[in-house]
Amino acid sequence: MKNSLDPRTGMPVVAMVGGGQLSRMTHQAAIALGQTLRVLATDPAESAALVTADVQLGDHRELADLRRLADGATVVTFDHEHVPTEHLQALVDAGHRVAPGPAALVHAQDKLVLRRALAEAGEPQPAWAQADTADDVTAFAARHGWPVVLKTPRGGYDGRGVFVVADAGEAAALLDQHGTLLVEQRVVMVRELAAQVARSPFGQVAVWPVVETVQRDGVCNEVLAPAPGLDDELATAAQELAVRIADRLGVVGMLAVELFQTAEGIVVNELAMRPHNSGHWTIEGARNSQFEQHLRAVLDYPLGSTAMTAPVVVMANVLGGDTAAEDWAGPGLDERVHHLMAHWPDVKLHWYGKGQRRGRKLGHVTALGEDLTEVRARAVAAARYLSDGVVDDAFAFPDEHSGGAGHE
């Protein structure tokens, strides 16, 4: 197994496929640990490429680009799941360390593979079937009722590739368009949860408190840590489930298990094997962030403490607002950041350096405190203001530009 260190520093070189905000935030952690983060980006203006020293431009679907990335690196890891499995296997065959390995990662890449593995393991999940034809969907719906949920096995994220379907005609159209699909029972859920665990090749695991993820239009909007009002037994069950899955699948690095909480308990929605939006709160909210822990895990370092730094932590995503950039008439980004800092001196900002686009994850904010209602209001108001310059009713915003009134 190749195990190169950076000759300039004597410390590891972590090669990360993907130049998004997950690589960007991983780089912050790598700097503290003295490591070199090498990023494979498709564009020099990508979020991580803007701030890292060792950027390789290339395509994660091209084996030659992946080989170039891996050359001289201690380990290869990912900020997304889109690298073809056979390319990862080729890197492993060439003696490179790949974490997570292709046999594990496929469960985060292919939802049908995941459903089969969880079924074999006897883990809780929604009723499901593979659907090759509309008749398969109709037969499934006869047992579980309409509407059903159809999912493309590969390539979906943030609600893309997920379709709620009310009849066989709609199903047929989707099957025509996408080929084989996963059909799932539409789960009547109480809310969504996520359990994050890091696992090293040595087999050490570290788990954070279970969080509630609040979605809007299929996109994560808020994360509440720990999940409010979750009973201890269910929280422990969710953590143990995450650890069992990490262990069974041989995950190396971060694993996020996205869960539906139902009246009966929890079922697995899907997996991510990388730092994940549900864990951004850990940067300030836990003694070790998911980003540092991912680096430790893929390098087979001992894992760090996951203790929380405050009783309540809320992360809110800043999503691109409804107004197109060219029609924007409100305060500019830099001005909005000024206002944000003036109003919320204890809200922590993470800005990804990406261009504005509706619904795009542009950044996030984190608030810490004692009282969920107060902390959540603070985080959500700050994120919303940063997103579109709109002031929540919840707080009064002084008009700094109204000076002069009364000075006739």
Added chain:
Amino acid sequence: MKNSLDPRTGMPVVAMVGGGQLSRMTHQAAIALGQTLRVLATDPAESAALVTADVQLGDHRELADLRRLADGATVVTFDHEHVPTEHLQALVDAGHRVAPGPAALVHAQDKLVLRRALAEAGEPQPAWAQADTADDVTAFAARHGWPVVLKTPRGGYDGRGVFVVADAGEAAALLDQHGTLLVEQRVVMVRELAAQVARSPFGQVAVWPVVETVQRDGVCNEVLAPAPGLDDELATAAQELAVRIADRLGVVGMLAVELFQTAEGIVVNELAMRPHNSGHWTIEGARNSQFEQHLRAVLDYPLGSTAMTAPVVVMANVLGGDTAAEDWAGPGLDERVHHLMAHWPDVKLHWYGKGQRRGRKLGHVTALGEDLTEVRARAVAAARYLSDGVVDDAFAFPDEHSGGAGHE
């Protein structure tokens, strides 16, 4: 005044003179804020140059290099005090924002200028005089006693340029070598303290708790936050002193006021106008680090909360050990990091990527907790182990390489 934003992100470009660990850690903060940190480094292997995307190689004593650095930047700032004042004035005259400005910075560059300014302001400091001849030193010693402390007005740091002198002969030799010197009374001190404050052009200030700095051979070794057993009145006096100095000198950015605590109170030793070793603990130990606060201040953003995240925080520097790199037979750096993480899962590591050299600041560790004795023992043991692979008596270190005993 030029006030450029990065056209790729719409966010500020902060140009920092110097490629050391202070720039490196400032970059971590800049990433979170969506800013571009542009670094002027003298060598591509410098600590910050290894991890930042926008590196300019050049000499901080060359005006042309400084002009190139400032071009298109929102503001120019520093990770050291060695830029000639007239070059900074030339940048200001060309319309660039320079923070701190040359009129403030000179007080951190020239100890004689500082002493005069503090005398005018009536602030507490050791007895001092300008010494051009050995007779000046003798006359000073007649009033304040031998030994005296002689200091080069410019260029000293980490104990360099500071001489304890017992008689006129030694003084004459130093004056021959260095020219005009500052002579100071040798203060009988209880300990050293530091008060850090950030100040923005708008005039907002934010101050952290006063810390104790533990020096060894003139180099900062440990920082204890807050300073143990410091009475509230003296702590407040130190904070108010720092704020008064920042305000009077027009500091923009971080100011560290290094203090001697004596039986009578506090006196000012010297100033740093940049992030400073005495504030590294704030990365994990305060809601906003000195690095983020420096960026906020130099950009005239509102300042962030300086609340501590734990009752006790201890930072310990990792200094290059006594053994020359070529004679080193102990565990390699990467192996020592493994052991460190195994033993102290809740100690936070910051490694600067610099080559090993005796006494050099290679990194630091931070520990948080409730009990000073425990937290300090943890931080110091971790730093010492990382420095030279030597295990403190204070804890038992299991021998991971002795496996097999009893398995005959």
